[in-house]
Each structure stands twice: as C-alpha cells, then as structure tokens.
Amino acid sequence: MRDRDTYFIRHDENERFRDLGRGGYRSERRGGDTITYLDRPGGEQIVTIVDDDGRLVRRSRRFRDGREVVIIDNSFGGPRRPIYEDVVDLPPPDIRIPRDRYVVDYEGADERAVYEALSAPPVVAVDRRYTLDQVRYSPQLRARMRSVDINTITFETGSFTVTPDQAARLATIAAAMNQAIRANPQEVFLIEGYTDAVGSDVDNLSLSDRRAQSVATVLTQSFKVPPENLTTQGYGEQYLKVNTQGPSRENRRVTVRRITPLIQQQGQAAPPPR
Template identity: 45%
Template sequence: MRRKPGGAEPDQAARARAERLPESDAAAQARASTNPVQIGSVLSEEGRRIERPRRERPEVPEGAELVREVNNRFIYQTNNTYFIERPREERFIIGAREVYYEELPRSRQREVVVRPDGTRIVTIRNRWGDVVRRVKVLPDDREIALVYVEDDHYDEVLEWRDPGLDLPPLDLDIPVRDYILDAEWVEDPEDYYTFLDQPPVEQVERTYSLDEVRRSARIRDKVRRIDLDIINFEFGSAQIPESEIGKLEGVAEAMQRLLKENPGETFLIEGHTDAVGAEVANLALSDQRAEAVATALTNVFDIAPENMETQGYGEQYLKVETQEPERENRRVAIRRITPLIAPVASSE
C-alpha cells in the first residue's frame, strides 16, 4: 500500500480522490462487464447423484505443493507462501434436513444443503474443490447469488494464480481510520454498520472466486477491514472464552442489518496469530480461530453460515511487528467481500 506524494492543491486533490473512490458497490463494478450479467439457474444443469465425496488427499494444482495435513486441514506451499485449505461445508450442514451431491460436466460437483424451512444452499465446485457458484434458493424458489465466477474466467480460477499480480499497488487516498476500523476504539455500535456498508476503495475488475479472494491480499485489500482485537485469544488457543462472546454483539447486529437489506451479503472472517511457534502450526491455529468466531456468530447471533467465509493466515500479517508473544496479533478481522465475488445486480 502506498500514498501519492503531494503536489496538487487541496481542492484538486479532494476532487481527484472523490473521482477515484467508488460511491457504491455498483459503481465499483462498473468496469467489470460492459453487459449486465445474466445468471442462469444453478439447478438447471442435469447432474448424476453420487455419494458424499470422501476427504482424501486432494489433487494438487500446478504450482502448489501439499506439505502437511493438520486436523483435516491441508497446507500447501506456493510462491514461497503457505496456504491452508479444509472442508468448508461442515458449518453449512449442521441441522440440515438433507444434504446430497451430484456430479456435473467438466469435473465439477454440486452440493445441495436443504434447511428445515426448505431453503437450499447450492454450491458448485471445480475439480480442485474451489467454489465457482453458490446460491441461496429460498422456499419460493427465488435464487440469491452468493458467489459467481464467469465462464470466461473459469480457467483462471483453475490456475491458482494470484490475480493481484496484474494490478498496481493499492493507491489509498483516504485516512487509515476510514479503511481499517479497530473495534477496540468503537464507542457506538452503529459504527460497525456504517463501516461495513461502505463500497470498495477502488474498482473491481471482475467478480473473483472465493478462493482467489482468500489467496490474494491485493484483492482483499479492495474492501475495508474491521480488526476485532477486542476478542482475547489465549496463547496457542482458538477457544473464545464465554466472557468474550458478548463483544461480538455490535458487529453481529451490523451483519444482521446488512443481511436483512441484502440476503446475498458475504463476510470474510480472517484468523491471525502472533509469530511465536512454527509457521505451519500457527496457520492451522489461525484457521481454527476464524472458524470459532464464525461458529459463535451463527450459534449465538443467528448469522447464517453460508453468509460467512473463513480463512486463517497465521503470522503472515502481523499487526505489531514483533517475534515475541503479542495479544494484538492474536486476532480476527472481518471484511464484507460481496462486491468482490458476486454481481451487484444479482445479489440485491
């Protein structure tokens, strides 16, 4: 992240910033496609019913090396960076009335989770297990797109390549406090809603896959971040003490309000650790912390699991640069990634 050097008059600089900063999600996606996205029904394609896929050693994409399995999580190394993957549907199927799987053309699989009220969560994955479509089908058969990868970019998703490499450094022309919200300094819970409701800080070139967003810091940085440094994780632990759960209430209410306005919203819960211990172990621990927060938001505050994605980043992004134990580095963060992964017109 860099800032432009001075030189322009204050009024000119302010006008330039206003022109660059999208005013809405739709404005941020304005350059993504010259034509409106026409999304067909996620259930229209005929599939062949199969048994639940077994969790075996996954097929490793080109450019990635599977280095370790920890607690049913697979840790890869790619471009000198570790990345963690794991079965993500576990939170989705809890309490489901039915779950079934289908095989689709092009080595894809479709998973359908049927909730007690008849709502269906339909997910299509490619051969690597990456999500290329996810839709919430309401009891009246209305489909709400949560994740959408255009066919034109399907091969790019398969490559496991960081799409952020094609972009220049983020040119952030707003105060850091308007880009990163420290929950520790929030006095009015309304601030969570106001902050999460903000559009991306720059244009979105296309809709990205969930896994592209997870793997690319540059793409994630297009949207603002809330640091939930008010949740105190003990050293080496992913458990949220019962006394800490109430601290999630403010951000949970903001998420509930946004979901009432748009059921297609998706929030990314990021887990982080300090730099003490083995890097691979910290990666697994951070992933467990993100899952713990998402689970609490569902169990206590009734945030639907399909509206939250989780990812651990271990010690890669230290908030306080130190190799010593540091509470502020043992944290989770939340971003609203909806405008990165779904066409605005289809999710509203």
C-alpha cells in the same frame, strides 16, 4: 498445501454447515463435484458445490418456489490451475479516508462506525469481478475494502476457542452484519484469522483458519448471522499487527471485511448444479 515456495490453507468448506445442519444436511456426488444441501426454516435450501480439490465452486440460496440466487461464485473457465495463479498483482490502494475509518478498532467503535465499514464501497474503483480465491489470496485486492479489527477477541497461545465472555462482545458486529444482509441478502463477509509469529508457518496457517471459523460459528449460533453470507480464511503469521517474533496477544486476532463488491454476485441467477 504448498504452491511453489508459499504455503496456503484450504479448509473444508462444508464443516460449518454440517455442524449447523442437525439432520437437515445432506450431500451427493455429481461428476467431479460434491453438492451439499442445508435445509432452512421456511423451505429454503443452501446449496454448496465443491470440486475434487476441495475448492468452493458456488454457494447459492434456493427458495421454496424454485428460484435460486447465487451468493458466492468461485468458478472460472478452463482447466484446474495452481493457487499462485489466483494471486492478483495490484498496487496498494490510495487511501483517502482517515485511518480509523479504513481499519475500524472494534473495541472503541459504536455500531454506526462498524456498519459503515461493513457496508461501504471499495476505497478505490474496482473495474471487474474477481473470484473468491483471488480475493482470498491477493492482499492488495482485499485492501480495497475497509475492515473491522475485532480486537476484543485475542486467543490464548495455540487455541482457537472463543470464550463465552469474548463471544458476547461480538453482538455489535453481528448486528451490523445482519443489518447489511437485510438490506442486501447477497452480502458476503470474509472473516480472516491470524496468529503471532510463534510456531511453524504451517501450524499457524491451520490455527488461524480455525480461529476464523470459530468466530463465524459464534456469529451464526449466537447472533443468527446467516452462515451462507460468511466465508473464512486463515493467514497465519502473515500481516502481523505488532512487529514482533515473540508471543503477542494483539497478533492473535480476527478481522472482518465486506467483499461483495469484489466478487459482484448481486442479482445473478444460479445455473443448475453440474
């Protein structure tokens, strides 16, 4: 979609869950929202609320005894607003840790380094809760969290397929994510997809979003990372790793970062679906 002079991608928030449902997935309309339910072993449900614009409102985990815990709360007060109002204008963070600990090069990192990056607090203080959309669309807000650059997966031009040999290389980051989720079941990780500069802005946004979703799907299907603890966003050819307008395998990549401290959902009980 286009907002002012900038293009943004907003995908179907339930696509990954439908693919994983295998009969345990259903949805219903309630007011202006679509509420979906994904049944999990042991009687748990993942409940997702999406509004008429396709915006994720809330995702929660409902237990067999009726308890419900929010994982992502993307709601805000007031009427619907354009995407550009979700962009938070912040100064760049003052990075006081070594660069290789701030952005971890996955290919050369061990599980300890990856886990540290995916469990560390913000590099500068965060003084309030932000919505998921504010995190998605605000680069300097995301920059307050460390990241892992998964440079073992570089896609073919125009492709969002993760090949079997590349999928196997996700084992280390999957183990780190699962360890973090065991420590805090409400952790949320943002998987960011990117392209090189070849092609149109709109096509590259869509392609990068598919790349992020493909990696999220592999993490769940192959390594049992809970899908509700993952969210994805494509950024197209923004934020090139290698400054070139030509084809670049290094720019066709995916990055993962922990965003839990930015959206601050720990311990919140979910209100009833609207």
